[in-house]
Amino acid sequence: MKKNVLVIVIALILSACGAGKALVSVENAPIVAAIDLVNVVDDRVQVDLNPGAFTTSTVIFSIPKTVPGTYSSDNYGQYIQDFKALDYKGNLLQFTKIDENSWSIDNGTQLDKVQYWVNDTYDTENEVDDAVFSPAGTNIAAGSNFMLNLHGFVGYFDGFKEVPYSILIKKPANLIATTTLSKEPNRKPDPLWDGFIAKRYFEVIDNPIMYAKPNTEIFEINGIMVTLSLFSPNNVYKAADLKEKMVSMMGAQKRFLGDVDSTKEYNILLYLSDVNIPDAQGFGALEHHTSTVVVLPEAMDLGRLEQAMVDVVSHEFFHIVTPLSVHSKEIQYFDFNNPKMSEHLWMYEGTTEYFANLFQIQQGLISEEEFYERMLTKINNSLFYDDSMSFTVMSKNILNQPYEPNYANVYEKGALINMCIDIILREKSNGEKSMLWLLKELSKKYGADVPFEDNALLNEIVAMTYPEVGEFFNTHVIGETPIYYDDYFKKVGLATQDVEEPTGYFFDGQVPYMDVDVQNDSVVYIRKNIELNSFFNNLKLKGGDIFRVINGQEINLESLRPVIGESFGWTPETPITMTVERDGEMISVEGTVGQPVKKVKKIVALEGVNEAADKLRNAWLKN
Ligand SMILES: [Zn+2]
Numbered sequence: 001m002k003k004n005v006l007v008i009v010i011a012l013i014l015s016a017c018g019a020g021k022a023l024v025s026v027e028n029a030p031i032v033a034a035i036d037l038v039n040v041v042d043d044r045v046q047v048d049l050n051p052g053a054f055t056t057s058t059v060i061f062s063i064p065k066t067v068p069g070t071y072s073s074d075n076y077g078q079y080i081q082d083f084k085a086l087d088y089k090g091n092l093l094q095f096t097k098i099d100e101n102s103w104s105i106d107n108g109t110q111l112d113k114v115q116y117w118v119n120d121t122y123d124t125e126n127e128v129d130d131a132v133f134s135p136a137g138t139n140i141a142a143g144s145n146f147m148l149n150l151h152g153f154v155g156y157f158d159g160f161k162e163v164p165y166s167i168l169i170k171k172p173a174n175l176i177a178t179t180t181l182s183k184e185p186n187r188k189p190d191p192l193w194d195g196f197i198a199k200r201y202f203e204v205i206d207n208p209i210m211y212a213k214p215n216t217e218i219f220e221i222n223g224i225m226v227t228l229s230l231f232s233p234n235n236v237y238k239a240a241d242l243k244e245k246m247v248s249m250m251g252a253q254k255r256f257l258g259d260v261d262s263t264k265e266y267n268i269l270l271y272l273s274d275v276n277i278p279d280a281q282g283f284g285a286l287e288h289h290t291s292t293v294v295v296l297p298e299a300m301d302l303g304r305l306e307q308a309m310v311d312v313v314s315h316e317f318f319h320i321v322t323p324l325s326v327h328s329k330e331i332q333y334f335d336f337n338n339p340k341m342s343e344h345l346w347m348y349e350g351t352t353e354y355f356a357n358l359f360q361i362q363q364g365l366i367s368e369e370e371f372y373e374r375m376l377t378k379i380n381n382s383l384f385y386d387d388s389m390s391f392t393v394m395s396k397n398i399l400n401q402p403y404e405p406n407y408a409n410v411y412e413k414g415a416l417i418n419m420c421i422d423i424i425l426r427e428k429s430n431g432e433k434s435m436l437w438l439l440k441e442l443s444k445k446y447g448a449d450v451p452f453e454d455n456a457l458l459n460e461i462v463a464m465t466y467p468e469v470g471e472f473f474n475t476h477v478i479g480e481t482p483i484y485y486d487d488y489f490k491k492v493g494l495a496t497q498d499v500e501e502p503t504g505y506f507f508d509g510q511v512p513y514m515d516v517d518v519q520n521d522s523v524v525y526i527r528k529n530i531e532l533n534s535f536f537n538n539l540k541l542k543g544g545d546i547f548r549v550i551n552g553q554e555i556n557l558e559s560l561r562p563v564i565g566e567s568f569g570w571t572p573e574t575p576i577t578m579t580v581e582r583d584g585e586m587i588s589v590e591g592t593v594g595q596p597v598k599k600v601k602k603i604v605a606l607e608g609v610n611e612a613a614d615k616l617r618n619a620w621l622k623n
Pocket of ligand 1: 352
């Protein structure tokens with residue numbers, strides 16, 4: 001059946017090209033990939049890849065080692081099993097496996113097709129050390145869900161990445177495809193097979209397909225048709241539950257971007273995973289030109305799911321600016337098995353992540369305080385990585401040590417680099433120019449099909465802007481000097497300062513100021529290595545002190561509970577006596593409990609009036 005359909009389709013395509021079958025070289029014929037989602041065996045699907053005729057004696061077939069946007073070596077070839085190369089009579093051809101992702105086939109001129117089985121990544125994520133990030137991974141769940149990140153299913157022949165592909169999918173009747181891959185135009189509707197086409201291999205992998213039971217919402221946002229398709233294994237969520245939030249969020253993104261040329265179609269493929277079984281665990285999303293694959297836990301409540309979707313999808317959608325419209329040759333001519341990395345992760349991920357936060361304050365989705373909070377969190381998080389590592393060197397070598405473990409800093413310091421340049425641009429241009437202006441200029445100059453020279457970009461940006469931007473690049477992006485963020489906050493009338501905030505006596509919100517030592521009679525002690533509140537500080541108590549007596553009551557895990565209960569009724573004047581054990585010694589203290597406060601770092605407006613700085617801050621956040 002499958003074979004027959006294949007032959008018919010090939011015949012149709014060939015007659016359209018006006019060529020005879022046996023003579024059609026691989027340059028002219030589309031590569032026909034057939035994927036069978038009906039006859040799933042042991043959680044695997046069979047793929048059949050039929051190219052035109054080769055003229056070389058050796059043919060190399062590869063599955064990607066890595067794909068754009070993941071910045072990791074994932075070796076999708078490891079999921080390919082029972083590889084076969086067949087000649088025109090159906091006989092097996094000899095081949096050698098070159099590495100985890102490539103096969104070298106002898107007697108290439110006789111090669112009719114290759115055939116193999118594909119195993120998925122989602123249900124083995126917890127068994128391997130370096131699991132494929134789920135939004136780039138694959139799922140094969142017979143009859144219910146197929147996440148076809150096609151780089152996991154369809155490979156390419158060496159030297160023939162630029163030829164068109166025809167992708168035929170035998171599908172279960174109850175599942176529908178969500179994808180931005182183009183439908184095969186001359187194909188009659190067929191309940192058993194879907195047909196898609198791609199102009200080149202890049203297009204195959206740039207358009208993932210999700211098959212699932214219909215759970216879809218389609219809406220229009222200023223000229224973009226957005227499709228949201230959702231897979232919820234336990235039917236917890238419907239696409240309709242998220243529609244309103246996505247409409248308002250993407251509408252705000254479009255207003256923020258203004259006249260940026262964008263796609264006419266955008267698909268959100270949302271896979272909710274079941275945390276109670278072996279399932280996808282890499283939560284987040286991967287960007288494509290016209291779609292994104294998002295993976296999140298189904299167990300999230302609606303509020304959190306909505307917020308996660310806002311943060312994740314807005315980030316992916318802004319990737320249509322960079323790298324999708326502004327990128328270097330390394331990305332345009334991506335080498336799937338020997339990738340050359342670009343220097344500019346500060347832009348591809350940093351600018352994108354920065355915009356995903358900036359648009360929320362500019363469009364009124366979050367408050368100024370929340371925006372500052374987010375930037376401060378990024379400053380704090382960035383310190384968990386090597387703050388003295390050159391960002392361009394890291395980017396260029398991101399697949400290798402010691403750079404690879406610093407990758408996630410592109411979302412922290414990468415965004416902050418953009419914030420600082422944004423402030424410099426506002427300052428030098430009297431509030432007029434911004435990072436968004438710069439990216440719009442770059443995307444006009446380049447765009448989706450014209451890449452820039454990797455090592456020329458920074459100089460080009462300096463030529464378009466100000467020498468101060470060049471200084472910043474040299475010192476903090478190419479150079480290894482950590483950024484002193486207050487220098488940039490000051491320009492917009494802000495500073496990071498310690499401020500006091502109310503907290504509880506024994507708890508800061510849900511987080512206790514004490515801990516239990518189960519090894520030592522379950523004694524309760526004041527937590528170490530945290531900033532204590534004024535209650536403990538004023539009584540001169542320290543982290544590690546073990547509670548022994550409070551207000552005459554001997555303290556253990558049980559008897560501390562009512563004391564904590566009473567503390568909710570304490571007033572600042574309430575007296576307290578306490579005995580703690582410190583390094584084997586008993587220490588008694590007394591006093592009043594006071595009003596407990598904690599010290600927190602905050603980004604706050606500077607005291608006094610500075611009209612110029614305030615004007616700049618308004619241009620930056622309210623423009
Ligand atoms: Zn990203």
